[in-house]
Structure formats: C-alpha cells, structure tokens
Amino acid sequence: MRIAAPLWGMVQRFYFPLLILGAAALMMIGHVNGGAVEQARTRVTDAVSPVLNVMSRPAASVADGLEYFRQLVDLHDENARLREENSRLRQWEQAALRLDAENRSLRSLLSFKPDPAARVVTGRVVGDPGGAFVRTVVVTIGERDGVARGQAVMSGQGLVGRIVQVGDWSSRVLLITDLNARIPVVLESSRQRAMLAGDNSDHPLLTYLPPNSEVTPGERVFTSGHGGLFPPGLPVGIVEIGVGGKPRVVPMADLSRLEHVQVVDFGTVGGVAAEATQPGAMK
Amino acid sequence: MAGGLFNQLDQTARNLVPFTVTVLAMLVGMVPLPLPGYAMVTVPFMLMCLFYWVIHRPDLLRPLVVFAIGLLQDLIGGTPIGSTSMVLIMAYWLLITQRRFFLGRSFVMLWIGFALVATGAAAVQWSVFALMTASLLDARPVLVQALMGVALFPLMAWLLQRLHRAYLS
Numbered sequence: 001m002r003i004a005a006p007l008w009g010m011v012q013r014f015y016f017p018l019l020i021l022g023a024a025a026l027m028m029i030g031h032v033n034g035g036a037v038e039q040a041r042t043r044v045t046d047a048v049s050p051v052l053n054v055m056s057r058p059a060a061s062v063a064d065g066l067e068y069f070r071q072l073v074d075l076h077d078e079n080a081r082l083r084e085e086n087s088r089l090r091q092w093e094q095a096a097l098r099l100d101a102e103n104r105s106l107r108s109l110l111s112f113k114p115d116p117a118a119r120v121v122t123g124r125v126v127g128d129p130g131g132a133f134v135r136t137v138v139v140t141i142g143e144r145d146g147v148a149r150g151q152a153v154m155s156g157q158g159l160v161g162r163i164v165q166v167g168d169w170s171s172r173v174l175l176i177t178d179l180n181a182r183i184p185v186v187l188e189s190s191r192q193r194a195m196l197a198g199d200n201s202d203h204p205l206l207t208y209l210p211p212n213s214e215v216t217p218g219e220r221v222f223t224s225g226h227g228g229l230f231p232p233g234l235p236v237g238i239v240e241i242g243v244g245g246k247p248r249v250v251p252m253a254d255l256s257r258l259e260h261v262q263v264v265d266f267g268t269v270g271g272v273a274a275e276a277t278q279p280g281a282m283k
Numbered sequence: 284m285a286g287g288l289f290n291q292l293d294q295t296a297r298n299l300v301p302f303t304v305t306v307l308a309m310l311v312g313m314v315p316l317p318l319p320g321y322a323m324v325t326v327p328f329m330l331m332c333l334f335y336w337v338i339h340r341p342d343l344l345r346p347l348v349v350f351a352i353g354l355l356q357d358l359i360g361g362t363p364i365g366s367t368s369m370v371l372i373m374a375y376w377l378l379i380t381q382r383r384f385f386l387g388r389s390f391v392m393l394w395i396g397f398a399l400v401a402t403g404a405a406a407v408q409w410s411v412f413a414l415m416t417a418s419l420l421d422a423r424p425v426l427v428q429a430l431m432g433v434a435l436f437p438l439m440a441w442l443l444q445r446l447h448r449a450y451l452s
Contacts, residue, residue, distance in 0.1 A: 016376040019350055023372060026354070026365030027415070037364050044358040048310070056314045063317045129313035129360035131325055132424035133412040136361045137315065165361075172361060179416060200421065257317035 046167035052126040119265040121145045125258045135178035142169040152264045158235040158252030186224035203248040215247040231266040297450045301336040301344040308332045324427040331439040337378040338385045366411045401429040
C-alpha cells in the first residue's frame, strides 16, 4: 500500500477538481450518447415515481382543502355565473345536436372515412422535478398502460405537452412551455400556420409567422397536425401580444396546477414525427 | 453481544441521517404544488441540507455521495446529466475550505454565508444551462429560487439543528 500512497495523496489533493471534471465529462457523455442516459433516466424515474406518488398526496390534499375554502368564499357569484353559462350551453347543445345530425347524414352521402377514435389513459402528476430551466412533469402511467413516446398529453381544457420518456409505470411529459418544445399549430380564423416554440416562460412564442401576417389577440390556436406528431385540431391556447409585440399563446390548460392529465393515443405516428420521437429529443 | 450489534446498527442509522435528509429534501423539492410559477422557482432544499451538513458534519456527507445525489436529481429531473452534481460539488468545495470560518459564528453569519452560496449556485446553474442551450436564458427563475432559499433558510436550519441534536450528538 506504500506505493499507492503518493498516488492517493494526489487524488486527495485534486479531489474536488476531479469531481467537477467528472461532472463535466458526464454532461458531454449525456450530450453525445443520449440513448444510454435516456435508459438510465427511465429506470431511475420508474424506481422513484412510487415514492413521489406517496409524497405528492399530502401536498395535493392541502391544495384541495385550500381550494375548497377559496370556492366557499365566492360560491354565490360562481353559481350565478354557472347558471348563465348553463343556459348559454344549452343553446349550443341544440346547435351541436343539429349539426351532428347534419354532419352524419352528409358523411353518409360522401362515404367519408372518419378518424379512428382516440384512446385515453389518465394519470396523476406526481412530480415537476425540472427546476428553473426544464419544464417537465412525471406522471404515474407508463408502458403497461399503453403509453408510448410522442403521444399527446391533454388536461381537461387543452394540450399540455407530449410524452418524451416512458418507463414501465411512469412517464415524463415535456410541457409545451419547455425550451425544447416545438409544436406545429394553426390559428383558428386566419388559418395561418405557425410553430409554437416554448421558451421556459408561461406563454410560449408563436414563431415562423410570415412577416406580413396579421395576428389578432384572442384568436384560438390549435395543433395543425403537420409533421404527423399530433393529430390536427387539439386546442392549445389563445393568442396574446406579449412584450415587444411578439405574438404569444396563453395555454388553455393551467400548467402550474396540473393534477391529472390524459395521454391520448390517436393511432400510428409517422413521418417527421418518427424522428421527433427518437431518443435524444430530451438531452 | 446482541447489544453490541444493536449499538452498531443504531450508530449506522444515525450516521445515515445527513444522507437520508438530503435525499428526502431532493424529493420534497420535486413534489408539485399547485401554485402559479412554483415549478419554476422550486425552493433549493437540497442546497440548504448540503450547507448545513458540510459545515457541521462533513464526515457524514462525503463529496462522492453528494455527487451521486446530484446525479440522481439530474436523472429524475430531466436536467442535463451531471449539471446538478457540478453545482453541488462546487458548493461543497467552497464550504469545506471556509468551514472553520463558519463554525461557531452567529446565525446571521451562517445566513449571509448561505445567501452567498445560493447566489453562487444560481450563477453556476444558469451558466451551465446557457452553455448547453447556447443562448442567454432568462436568469430570473434561478435568482428567485435563490431568494426563496434564503427566505426559508432559518426554518430549514432550525429543523436540521433539531435533527442534528436529536440523533447525532
């Protein structure tokens, strides 16, 4: 052991620089060899998600309790608003029924082939572990529930993100606000196509709009289905003009209080999407 | 003889307290709270634990263990692998060289020390991400994170001190 002593001394002396170098090397490896890191991520997340599941329950209960009291305060106003909304929706229901019947009869005339019905799996959000610069959440459903990489994730109101990593019983969702999220969208009334690009802020940017195109605040934004990753027509959000006149989108789903999300399987994924769902999308 | 074995087990369990507490702090930091903007500015509980234990019992929280905890955080968090380890190890290095200065000082000095470390950690974290994405990112989330850490440090320090006194003295 005497021979090793000087060597050991060297290691001791440069212990911290060596560890920092090690961390830097790991970052490089993660950058170059995404697949292996991805595997490790999947395994570790799978192992930890039951623990997170248990730990997130009390937080959720406390939040529910607070929400309950908050709702008690404006119960009366809320009731009036809902009554008003209900009567409005009833009118819409009539319109929808009429249109549905008309639509069906027209489809039968054209022998239109409808899209296959989507299959939905609902999971609980148990962690948002990314910290300051990564917008992801971990949900309690995985491969054995039929979740696959690239599938769209919705909350009640709109698109939340897409599945980027699938374990046996947990998966990771890349939110639409993440720096790496890019979603082809279309504006509702102008039919203008654009790319929704997350920039870690709460309201992602609308990019690749033609310079002369007019964007009206309040217009609704849907997925366009280009690239084949998402089916067309999923509601995403509402246009707003942000600071500096840049068009941004306010997501319909409240991403800061996700409790349950639905993973939607619309059938096969192909085209450019195949590339997008490859490992390495989340380095 | 059985008593000896029990003592040994007891001692081992006690010695594992800093490690367990730090890992727990990491997991607590990952629990989603339905507060607007919370996911962005998660309180750096882990950094607080590191600060406390490196100053008071560095023998029970070795650099290599801290490195591994950082790695675990990166694997679960989806952050670039090794980035959290780097932040934690740099903080460890700074703390272990300044340990004598902090020991036996007043609480206010500890608090100021933590504020410095939290700011430094935020700066390193920001630089790593800015380098990785090759763009000037908004630094506000990490700064708010550091501020939250500083604001909650007294509470956490009190909790850790209770644990320290109860199991390790």
